[in-house]
Amino acid sequence: MIVVTGATGALNGTTVDHLLARLPAAEITVAVRHPERAAHLAGRGVTVREGGDYADPRLHDAFEGADQLLLVSSNDPGSDAVDLHRRAISAAVTAGVGRVLYTSHQGAAATSPFVPAVVHAATERLLAESGLPWTSLRNGFYAHSLGWLLGGWEETGVVAVPGEGPVSWTAREDVAEAAAVLLTSPVPHDGPLTLTAGAAPTFAEVAATLSELAGRPVERVVVPPEDWVAARVAAGQPEPVARFTLGIFQAAAQDFFAGVDPALARLLGREPRSAREVLATTVTAGRRAPG
Numbered sequence: 001m002i003v004v005t006g007a008t009g010a011l012n013g014t015t016v017d018h019l020l021a022r023l024p025a026a027e028i029t030v031a032v033r034h035p036e037r038a039a040h041l042a043g044r045g046v047t048v049r050e051g052g053d054y055a056d057p058r059l060h061d062a063f064e065g066a067d068q069l070l071l072v073s074s075n076d077p078g079s080d081a082v083d084l085h086r087r088a089i090s091a092a093v094t095a096g097v098g099r100v101l102y103t104s105h106q107g108a109a110a111t112s113p114f115v116p117a118v119v120h121a122a123t124e125r126l127l128a129e130s131g132l133p134w135t136s137l138r139n140g141f142y143a144h145s146l147g148w149l150l151g152g153w154e155e156t157g158v159v160a161v162p163g164e165g166p167v168s169w170t171a172r173e174d175v176a177e178a179a180a181v182l183l184t185s186p187v188p189h190d191g192p193l194t195l196t197a198g199a200a201p202t203f204a205e206v207a208a209t210l211s212e213l214a215g216r217p218v219e220r221v222v223v224p225p226e227d228w229v230a231a232r233v234a235a236g237q238p239e240p241v242a243r244f245t246l247g248i249f250q251a252a253a254q255d256f257f258a259g260v261d262p263a264l265a266r267l268l269g270r271e272p273r274s275a276r277e278v279l280a281t282t283v284t285a286g287r288r289a290p291g
Contacts, residue, residue, distance in 0.1 A: 001065050002183055003029045003097075005052060005088075006072030008037045011103065011176050015070065018180030020044060031062035054084040054091075063095035068183055071102045073120065081116075085123040089130050099133040099188060101179065106138045106168065106194055107256030114251035115244060124192065135189050137179060140170030140196035140264075141248075141257050143278040146206065149248065159207045159220045162228035165252035166200035168260045169275035178267040194261040197272045203252075209276050225250070 002019065006012040007030035019028050025045030032038050033052030042048045051062020054074060063069055069092055074084045085102075092100050108120035120136075127134040146169060153159045175195045182189060201209070207220035223231075225246055232242035251257060264272045 001027055001029055002068045002070065003031055003049075003063055003066040004070040005031045006103075007041065008032050008034070009072065011172055012070060012072050012179075014173055014176035015179045015183075016041060016046065018177050019183060020046070022180060022184045029066070031059075054088040059088065059091035060094040063092050063097055066092075066095065067098040069097045069100050070179060070183060071100055073103050073105075073116070073123070081119045082122045082126075085119075086126055089123075089126050089132070092132060093130055097132060099135065100127060100130075101135045101137060101182065102127060103179075104136040104138045104192070106140045106170075106196060106259065107251060108136070108138055108192070109256065112251050112256050113247040113254065114256065115247055117251065117256065128191075133188065133190065135182065136192040137175065137182075138192050138194040139172075139175040140168040140194075142172045143169035143197070143273070143275055144172060145169075146275070146279065147282055149245070150206070150210075153207075153210060153218055154214075157216065157218055159203060159210070159218060160223050160228065160231075161203045161220065161249055162223055162225040162246055163249035163253035164203055164220075164222050165249075165255060165258065166202050167252050167257040168196035168200040169206075169278065170195065170197045170264070171273035171278055174264060174268060174272045178264055181267045193263055194259065195264040195267070196260050197274055198260055198262075198265065199274060200258050200260055201275055206275065206279070209279055213276075213280055 004012050004016055007016050029047040030038055030041055031049045031051030035048045035050050038048045049062045051059055071088055074081045104120040105117055108117050110118055110121045112118055124136050150159050178195050204220040207218045210218040229242045229246055233239050
């Protein structure tokens with residue numbers, strides 16, 4: 001049996017859809033905070049258990065009988081994510097889970113300026129120390145994030161960034177499908193596995209792509225980090241959010257997201273979606289939006 005957490009979210013919810021195309025529904029269980037939100041999965045024959053709260057001392061009940069557990073990383077704002085992951089991994093040990101697959105991130109490292117990367121690195125250490133077989137899915141930076149990272153380039157013709165560097169922008173839908181492939185593979189992968197698109201364009205290259213797609217000039221401008229944060233705050237963004245986002249650009253500038261790996265293409269049996277393909281969808285949607 002495969003148990004999937006976070007199945008009402010975009011990432012693991014898509015993975016469940018792909019699992020249902022590969023396996024009988026009776027072999028799939030989801031552990032969620034609010035079972036009523038998984039009614040659409042129950043209607044398809046998936047077993048739904050309450051178990052999305054990693055701090056719940058009964059969490060091991062939700063993982064009971066799992067040959068494999070797909071554990072989504074916590075996104076609880078203001079929580080100690082590493083502690084929550086520690087509790088979830090402990091519950092997996094108690095439940096006798098056969099293998100844990102954890103949704104990590106490319107560039108997971110204790111030295112990264114990107115806060116979640118530090119969390120992922122710590123969680124991978126916990127998995128390594130747990131005694132359980134484990135796989136860490138180091139997903140490339142989700143390409144749909146470009147929509148909010150690039151700011152108001154449609155109005156200004158400028159992509160203003162506080163740092164420059166290559167990023168292997170990767171479609172979330174592709175890594176969700178890859179997770180289903182791994183969960184149904186007869187040969188498991190042990191340890192970290194990097195899943196990225198085939199290229200890592202810089203923000204200057206992204207701006208050039210936007211110029212081509214939009215049919216007008218789009219310029220990339222690098223601004224001092226503190227000026228960039230101040231502009232974001234002046235536009236109404238809370239400063240902690242702006243500084244969190246700054247960490248993404250700083251990590252990119254230090255090449256934490258620069259690597260590309262053929263593993264995703266191999267698992268999918270095709271080339272992953274490129275940043276250009278994702279941007280093309282965004283630009284087309286913008287053109288169709290009511291004025």
